[in-house]
Amino acid sequence: MVNAARYYPQLLSIMGSTLRFLPTFAAMRQLLVEGYVGEVQVCDVRVYGPSLLDQSYGWTCEDLMGGGGLHTVGSAIIDLLSYLTGTRAQRVHGLLRTFVQQNDTIRGIRRVTSDDFCFFQMLMGPCSSGVCCTVTLNFNMPGSFLHEVMVVGSAGRLVARGTELYGQRNNSKSEELLLGDGDWAGPDAKDIPLPHLRGLGAMVKALRQSFQAHQERRLWARGPVATAPTFEDGLYIQTVVEAIKRSSCSGEWECVEVMSKEPDPNHNLCEALQRNKN
Amino acid sequence: MVNAARYYPQLLSIMGSTLRFLPTFAAMRQLLVEGYVGEVQVCDVRVYGPSLLDQSYGWTCEDLMGGGGLHTVGSAIIDLLSYLTGTRAQRVHGLLRTFVQQNDTIRGIRRVTSDDFCFFQMLMGPCSSGVCCTVTLNFNMPGSFLHEVMVVGSAGRLVARGTELYGQRNNSKSEELLLGDGDWAGPDAKDIPLPHLRGLGAMVKALRQSFQAHQERRLWARGPVATAPTFEDGLYIQTVVEAIKRSSCSGEWECVEVMSKEPDPNHNLCEALQRNKN
Numbered sequence: 001m002v003n004a005a006r007y008y009p010q011l012l013s014i015m016g017s018t019l020r021f022l023p024t025f026a027a028m029r030q031l032l033v034e035g036y037v038g039e040v041q042v043c044d045v046r047v048y049g050p051s052l053l054d055q056s057y058g059w060t061c062e063d064l065m066g067g068g069g070l071h072t073v074g075s076a077i078i079d080l081l082s083y084l085t086g087t088r089a090q091r092v093h094g095l096l097r098t099f100v101q102q103n104d105t106i107r108g109i110r111r112v113t114s115d116d117f118c119f120f121q122m123l124m125g126p127c128s129s130g131v132c133c134t135v136t137l138n139f140n141m142p143g144s145f146l147h148e149v150m151v152v153g154s155a156g157r158l159v160a161r162g163t164e165l166y167g168q169r170n171n172s173k174s175e176e177l178l179l180g181d182g183d184w185a186g187p188d189a190k191d192i193p194l195p196h197l198r199g200l201g202a203m204v205k206a207l208r209q210s211f212q213a214h215q216e217r218r219l220w221a222r223g224p225v226a227t228a229p230t231f232e233d234g235l236y237i238q239t240v241v242e243a244i245k246r247s248s249c250s251g252e253w254e255c256v257e258v259m260s261k262e263p264d265p266n267h268n269l270c271e272a273l274q275r276n277k278n
Numbered sequence: 279m280v281n282a283a284r285y286y287p288q289l290l291s292i293m294g295s296t297l298r299f300l301p302t303f304a305a306m307r308q309l310l311v312e313g314y315v316g317e318v319q320v321c322d323v324r325v326y327g328p329s330l331l332d333q334s335y336g337w338t339c340e341d342l343m344g345g346g347g348l349h350t351v352g353s354a355i356i357d358l359l360s361y362l363t364g365t366r367a368q369r370v371h372g373l374l375r376t377f378v379q380q381n382d383t384i385r386g387i388r389r390v391t392s393d394d395f396c397f398f399q400m401l402m403g404p405c406s407s408g409v410c411c412t413v414t415l416n417f418n419m420p421g422s423f424l425h426e427v428m429v430v431g432s433a434g435r436l437v438a439r440g441t442e443l444y445g446q447r448n449n450s451k452s453e454e455l456l457l458g459d460g461d462w463a464g465p466d467a468k469d470i471p472l473p474h475l476r477g478l479g480a481m482v483k484a485l486r487q488s489f490q491a492h493q494e495r496r497l498w499a500r501g502p503v504a505t506a507p508t509f510e511d512g513l514y515i516q517t518v519v520e521a522i523k524r525s526s527c528s529g530e531w532e533c534v535e536v537m538s539k540e541p542d543p544n545h546n547l548c549e550a551l552q553r554n555k556n
Contacts, residue, residue: 041377042395043452044324093529096398097410099319099432119412121373121397132375134397134414140319140430142448152418154377154469170420239472251371253529 005231013221014082014228018122018199019080024160029084038155043133045077050142061112068114069137077239081133087125091253094120094244106266116140147195283509291496292506294476296356302438305363305457316433318539321411322425323355328420346392347415356518357507359411365403369531372522373399394418398522480541
């Protein structure tokens, strides 16, 4: 898919990242580039909320089908942190847990295999002066929702709480509100957290602008969707997710090595057959 | 020292743990025992604040002399979490960083070696049904102080923010204040965070009560200081701290194995000589 997207650059191919389009994170990135926090040292992300499982058994319960906190929310955070810091994860360490393996509707012989608690660390950029990222995702907290992204640097810090952006410089005595909640004209969707809902709205708006710029809407303008993650970014995100899962099994730091050439499908088939034999 | 304390039980030997004596954590432990959160799954602790370094160069700058976030604050948190959960860490994983190695007063050939950012994870209790603890200590945040201890369980959660205790059960829609700030009659000390200052006050009060119970104050009553950590607990804390430091070097999970017999001093001397040779 990455190769196909490269081959047809006139076709729009972006990942559906909602958080990059949220004004909060666009402003955060701008302030980071302008040096508000100085040299970035630590990023700390926490997302807490109720269970991600569907009412009945389905893909959300299965790790292999893309369910769980790491796949659903973690991948958006991995993308966001590389967008904010402008670097990529070199090494990761993770811990996945499924605390609730059965509930009122998923029981009997069925068990949830997707994670409801996920913690991972990423070391970004060059080893000597890298950024430490810690991400905690906990979906065993019904009745609450918290979405906090904090970036701490040598000269100050920025914190996005939900869709609001706060900042404090080291020489200042208190936090300042840098970007308020604004007016949300869109619909209220109970199931989608506000940062993702608003980000989605902003992304759709950007897509409209991108196509409206051209007659008959058969071409698109790069400008409005310039910040969107590419398929290359998508491959990077997937590679980090896989490395975190590997680390949770091995207990060790895992290197993030993004695939640079297309895998041999025959080789994969052989491996799968081998695995089945063992 | 542990053996000496065991040998003279009539002499009072407790560790100076201030947090166990803080009413907030005494109430938290009580609620955990009563099953407020159900089965404990995750503990999440965050302590953020300004630099722990002294104005001039001294022990606070040196890791080997006991400086840094892990030694100063981390050890109190390790003790607190074993007090709250009633279990001990089996395996730990840690990451220590010194982001600020030189400042206005510590410069030239001198460098800070103690950590100003410390992150560690502890797996407590039996492997199959253990508790995951994540602890983030960041002392690169001048102008702010945050001390948050959260315990998430199968039926609800408890959060101590500073000296206040909040709770929410899974079937409840909002958080409730379980223990307010109360009246603090003691002096205000700018350099000591409120939870530690108040805990210290409570500990000194408990010591007074313990000795006042007896004539001439030459004996002491166990009751008021029953919750204080013993020297055995101190050895456990030190063992966890060492394991976290080992893990930060190795990058791997390290087992916590508390020493059960006195080390041979000659053996240690030999090792030290060996190290000097290399």
